[in-house]
Amino acid sequence: MRRDVVTVSAPASLSNLGPGFDCLGVAISNFGDRIRARRQPGPEVTWEWHRSSVWSAPVRSEDNTAVVAARSMLRRLDIATGVHLEISKQGRAGSGLGSSAASAVAAALAVAALEGRELEKDVIREAALDGEQAASAARHGDNVLPSLYGGFVLAQSDRLEFSRRIDCPTRLHLAIILPDVDVLTREARGLLPREIPLDAAVRHASLLGMLVNAICCGNASDIGHLVMCDEIVEPKRAVLVTAYQDIRSSAVHAGAHGVALSGSGPAMFAVCPTSESASEVTRAMQHACAHRGMESIARTSSVDTSGARIDTETGQGGDWPW
8 A cells, every 4th residue: 555654663673692793683672763754756865853853963864874775765666756754763873772773674664665565574674774884884684684573683694685583482671771972883893803713703603502592492591691601792892881891790780680782882781580670770770870970871671573663653743652
């Protein structure tokens, strides 16, 4: 069914989960983007921040992942009309929570939905990856794919069409904190080793296999333990988040099974036994940031199993419910 206007939500995501660098991510609740797309005359994609957006910094259109993804979708579907996007973000860019990917996924799905082609997930995936490339200079799938499909996704980095969703049979209780510090993805990648010893690679591969098994079994305790076992990437990047050790220690002391960076940071997440403990861990992590004189945003969360979706309720008078 073709539409003149549509509103789409796409969840944020955690990535680089423990030993799953550049290949394992998960969609999360309580963070994400919402985009309203309208047809307009002409071939152009125009955009604006919706007034509900918590982040509205100036961005060039060619650097806006939503705009790039929308243009790609119009081209891939051979659509001659233009689109206007209203973008509302629940979190700032550069957070480590897949903000750029959520925008790209929401925009790609919105354009597809205008044409009634929202079920063409393979095309939507490729357009969203085009958008993600505008932000990270690479077609990384460990944020895009969870945001699109929901749940955990194991991405084959060189052939993303062979990526697989992993279903976790139990509800995971997460605590997430976003310290108010800037971490540039390219700077964070520059800290990584170009080569690693064979024995380290073997151990890393075995830990990733064990983590995937823990997810499939729904074992929150093992998932928490294993996300803390990265010995290659996270130790190098931790120096970019000044409160890293304090946040990590406070989360474990408050009862978390485990805690780790998401993406390049600065966001960190903790896997918790219950929803009550997730609230306690959230407060403890935020207190650790405050002790360092650092502002932060902290929320409890869970795995978003739905992924990007068309919203049936878009609010009245321009206000969108979250």
